[in-house]
Amino acid sequence: MRLLNRSAGRLSRHRRGPLAGLAVVLLGLLMTGGLYTVFSPAQAGSAAASEEQIAQGRELFLVSCAFCHGQNGEGIRTQNGNQLGPSLVGVGAAAVDFQVGTGRMPMARPGAQVPRKPQTFNDDEIAALAAYVASLGPGPAIPDESDYSVDGLSDEERQQAITNGGQIFLTNCTACHNFEGSGGAMPRGGFAPQIRGVEPRYIYEALLTGPQNMPNFSNGNLSPDEKRDVIAYLASLEDMPNYGGFGLGGLGPVAEGLAAWVLGIGSLIGVAVWIAAHTTRSTKKKVEA
Ligand code: HEC
Ligand code: HEC
Structure with missing residues (x-):
């Protein structure tokens, strides 16, 4: 404790005047800002996307997506509380590039799964849609x-x-x-x-x-x-080459082990039963004789 006090005293003796204090605060702010820009994830929509691209994306969005996701991507709930489409604010360009690029969106009909299907939009249109959604709120950018x-x-x-x-x-x-x-x-x-x-x-x-x-x-x-x-x-x-034999859908060690067990041990049991049946008959014969 004494040691702490003494070193703190030494520190404050070095920090002379109000200006020095201000400099320390400024330096701290600068460093946090700098560190933040270094470590924060890259955001799409800031530098890469032009106003024009965002406007084009919004037009496409209004035609193909707004029905479920809302005029401003805010999401739409039906009267019974089901979600027609979630809010897209902050999902980022990466989510749009994935969903539209793999043909999942625009979704054809609601269901437990949104399957992959052929793309509806070309690359430019997908980029525009992504730029528009990214402009709604910061989110993960499309990877390079x-x-x-x-x-x-x-x-x-x-x-x-x-x-x-x-x-x-x-x-x-x-x-x-x-x-x-x-x-x-x-x-x-x-x-x-x-x-x-x-x-x-x-x-x-x-x-x-x-x-x-x-x-x-x-x-x-x-x-x-x-x-x-x-x-x-x-x-x-x-x-990886396919090593032949039955693939079993590559279901992994459990299924393959199970198959070996059922077929292998199963046939061994079959043979044992057959042998047992035959030996019983021969001993019976012996008794009869
Ligand atoms: C028929 C309704 C419907 C239409 C039309 C539609 N969506 Fe969707 N969208 C959904 C639903 C429902 C989900 C949520 C799927 C889930 O998570 O199960 C979703 C999810 C998404 C997601 C993922 C959000 C996240 O959290 O990662 C994106 C991105 C998206 N939609 C973009 C679009 C774009 C862009 C269009 C237009 C080209 C579009 N959607 C058209 C219903 C729709
Ligand atoms: C809790 C279960 C779960 C886990 C864990 C999981 N995924 Fe998925 N993954 C899913 C589901 C469900 C989908 C389908 C989403 C859709 O259709 O929109 C999916 C979709 C994907 C797709 C998209 C495929 C396509 O058809 O475009 C990729 C790629 C993927 N996962 C990779 C991974 C990888 C790599 C990991 C591990 C780091 C992982 N997943 C962990 C459930 C999971």
């Missing part, structure tokens, strides 16, 4: 190719990324998407889709925005490098 590409890595680094990505995938994704990314059922009639062959950009955006029942893996939970590693791992599954 450098965020998810492994092209710049050496062979060793790439191998490392795949290994790391595989571990992340095992702990975070297999529960819903299965070991080989072949997808699986979800509660209330939904399903987690097969994610092999999905474009890296949409994988990144799905992680960033957590569509529907998928949790969102923000950059705080799963850093951009970790997202890239997961993408590298999924790409490596594409290159």
Whole structure:
């Protein structure tokens, strides 16, 4: 305590005059501001999108999306409390690029699942829609190719990324998407889709925005490098040879083990029963004789 007091005294002796205090406060403010710009996520819609693009996006939005999402993207509830479409304020350009880019939006009809379907809009229109929604409120930006590409890595680094990505995938994704990314059922009639062959950009955006029942893996939970590693791992599954035999849908060790158990042990039991039946008959014969 004494020590603390003494050092505090020394500090205040060094900080002379009101001007010095002001300088300290200013320096503190500058540093927080600087750190904030360094660490805060990039926001789309600020620099990249032009007024013109936002206006074009708004026009498309009014025609194709406002019916469910509202004139200003504020969301619409029906009278019985169901949601026609959620608010899009703050979902960010990444969510629009994912939803419209994978053809999920505009949604055709309400249901437990919004499936992937062919795109309705071309790339320019999707960019305009994304710019408009991003202008409603800050949210995650569309990732840049450098965020998810492994092209710049050496062979060793790439191998490392795949290994790391595989571990992340095992702990975070297999529960819903299965070991080989072949997808699986979800509660209330939904399903987690097969994610092999999905474009890296949409994988990144799905992680960033957590569509529907998928949790969102923000950059705080799963850093951009970790997202890239997961993408590298999924790409490596594409290159994996099929080792023949019955695939069993790649349902993982449980199903494959179960099949081996039922078929293998099952046939052994069959043979044992057959042998037992035959030996009984021969002993019976012996008794008769
Ligand atoms: C028929 C109604 C309907 C139409 C039309 C529609 N949406 Fe949607 N949209 C929904 C519903 C419902 C959801 C929520 C899906 C869910 O999470 O289960 C949604 C979700 C979204 C999301 C994801 C929000 C988030 O939290 O990540 C985006 C982005 C989106 N819509 C954009 C659009 C755009 C852009 C259009 C027009 C091109 C559009 N939607 C047209 C009903 C609609
Ligand atoms: C709680 C279950 C759940 C978990 C955990 C989960 N997902 Fe998903 N995922 C879903 C559902 C449900 C969808 C479908 C959303 C939709 O159709 O809008 C989805 C969609 C996706 C898509 C989009 C596929 C397409 O057809 O465009 C990708 C990519 C994806 N997930 C990757 C991942 C990865 C990688 C992880 C792990 C880091 C993960 N998911 C964790 C449930 C989950």
